[in-house]
Amino acid sequence: MTGSREGNIIIGYVWGIPIQINPSMLIILGLVTWSLANGLLPQAHPEMTTLDRWLTGLLTALLFFASILFHEMAHAWEARRNGISVQSITLYIFGGIAQLGGKPKTPGAEFRVAAIGPASSILLAGIFLGLNQVIGDRGYLGASTEWLGTINLILAIFNLLPGYPLDGGRILESIVWGATKRQETGVRVASTAGQLIAYGLMGIGGFRVFQGDVLGGIWLIMIGFILHNAATAERRAFIAQGQLAGIPVSRVMGLVREPEVPAGVTLQELVERHILGQGQGSFIVTAAGNPIGVLDLRTVSQVPRGDWQRVTTGDVMTPLVDLPRVHPTDELLSAVQLMDANQLLSLPVFDGNQLTGLLTRDEVIRFLRVHTEAGG
Ligand SMILES: [Zn+2]
Incomplete structure (x- = not known):
C-alpha cells in the first residue's frame, strides 16, 4: 500500500498504472472467504480441518479478485495498444473499472477494448475448469477450481449483457x-x-x-x-x-474573474472577504504581485476550522509549477480531460509565460448549462 486517492488504496503499479482497491473490497474478501470456508468447502470435503478450510477459502477468494484484476488489465492492455492512456484500475464490490483517458476513436478500437474483457474471463474459466479436470480433488482444490471456473464464466456472461456500462454495451455501441x-x-x-x-x-x-x-x-x-x-x-x-469539442478554452475561462490574493492572507480572512462575501471559489495566490499558485474551496475546506486564523493561502496553495497548463486556444475538451486525469478543480491558462486566468470546473459546468438550455 503506497497511498490513497478518494478513499481508494493503491496496492501496486502495472505498466505505470496505479492498481487501487476500494476499502469495501476487504469486507467482500472476508465475506467470500467466510462463505467458501463454511459452505462450499465443507460440503465438498467434510473431512477438511478448520484451518485448511479457511486457508483454502482465502486462497480461492484471492484468486477470484485476481481474476477480476486480470479482466481489467486486459482492457487496459488493449486500450494502450490502441493509443488510449489508462489512468487507474480500481476494484469495487461489483467488480473492476479500468479508467481510460479517453474514448476509442474508431468502432473497431471500441469493439476490441470492450471485447477483450469477457474474452479474458472466458480464458480464465477455461484454465480453472481445465485444472479441475487435471488435478481433480488433490489438495482439496477440486471444489475451488470448479467454483473459480464457474464464477469467471458468470462474470463473462454478465459483462456481455448488451447495455452500458457493461462491456456488452460497448460492443453493441x-x-x-x-x-x-x-x-x-x-x-x-x-x-x-x-x-x-x-x-x-x-x-x-x-x-x-x-x-x-x-x-x-x-x-x-x-x-x-x-x-x-x-x-x-x-x-x-x-x-x-x-x-x-472544438470550443477554445478562452471562450469559457473568462466567465468568472478569479480574484488575486496575496500569499500572506490567512484562510479566515479569505473565507470572510471572498468566499462568504462574494461567493468566489477559486483564487490566484500572489507574491509581490506575481501569481505563484492557485487555491480552491475544496482545499480550504480540508483545513480544520480551528487553524484558519493561523494558516495562510501560501501554506495550502498548489504552486503553479506543479500544475499542468493550458493555452487559451487549446480545445476545451482536452483541458477538461486534463483536469479529470489530475483530479483538479481548476487549471492555469498561460499565454506564453503570462498567466491569463484560471479555467475552473464551475465555468465549464456553467458553460454546458447555458449551451444545453440554448437547445444543444
Ligand atoms: Zn470488462
Whole structure:
C-alpha cells in the first residue's frame, strides 16, 4: 500500500498504472472467504480441518479478485495498444473499472477494448475448469477450481449483457456505430439498452424479494440501480464531450474573474472577504504581485476550522509549477480531460509565460448549462 486517492488504496503499479482497491473490497474478501470456508468447502470435503478450510477459502477468494484484476488489465492492455492512456484500475464490490483517458476513436478500437474483457474471463474459466479436470480433488482444490471456473464464466456472461456500462454495451455501441457511421447513435442505443437491463434486474430483484429471497432480491435491485445510473451518466458525458469539442478554452475561462490574493492572507480572512462575501471559489495566490499558485474551496475546506486564523493561502496553495497548463486556444475538451486525469478543480491558462486566468470546473459546468438550455 503506497497511498490513497478518494478513499481508494493503491496496492501496486502495472505498466505505470496505479492498481487501487476500494476499502469495501476487504469486507467482500472476508465475506467470500467466510462463505467458501463454511459452505462450499465443507460440503465438498467434510473431512477438511478448520484451518485448511479457511486457508483454502482465502486462497480461492484471492484468486477470484485476481481474476477480476486480470479482466481489467486486459482492457487496459488493449486500450494502450490502441493509443488510449489508462489512468487507474480500481476494484469495487461489483467488480473492476479500468479508467481510460479517453474514448476509442474508431468502432473497431471500441469493439476490441470492450471485447477483450469477457474474452479474458472466458480464458480464465477455461484454465480453472481445465485444472479441475487435471488435478481433480488433490489438495482439496477440486471444489475451488470448479467454483473459480464457474464464477469467471458468470462474470463473462454478465459483462456481455448488451447495455452500458457493461462491456456488452460497448460492443453493441461499436456495432451500431460501425453500421450507422454515427457514434452518437451507438451511444444512445447502448445507453437505452443499459437502462432496460437495469430495470429488468430491478424487476427480477423485486420478484425475488416477494418470493422470500430478501437479501438476494435487494442485491439485484442495488446492482440494477447502479447500472441505471451509470448508463444514464455515460450518455450525458458523451453529449457533454461533444459540446466541449472544438470550443477554445478562452471562450469559457473568462466567465468568472478569479480574484488575486496575496500569499500572506490567512484562510479566515479569505473565507470572510471572498468566499462568504462574494461567493468566489477559486483564487490566484500572489507574491509581490506575481501569481505563484492557485487555491480552491475544496482545499480550504480540508483545513480544520480551528487553524484558519493561523494558516495562510501560501501554506495550502498548489504552486503553479506543479500544475499542468493550458493555452487559451487549446480545445476545451482536452483541458477538461486534463483536469479529470489530475483530479483538479481548476487549471492555469498561460499565454506564453503570462498567466491569463484560471479555467475552473464551475465555468465549464456553467458553460454546458447555458449551451444545453440554448437547445444543444
Ligand atoms: Zn470488462
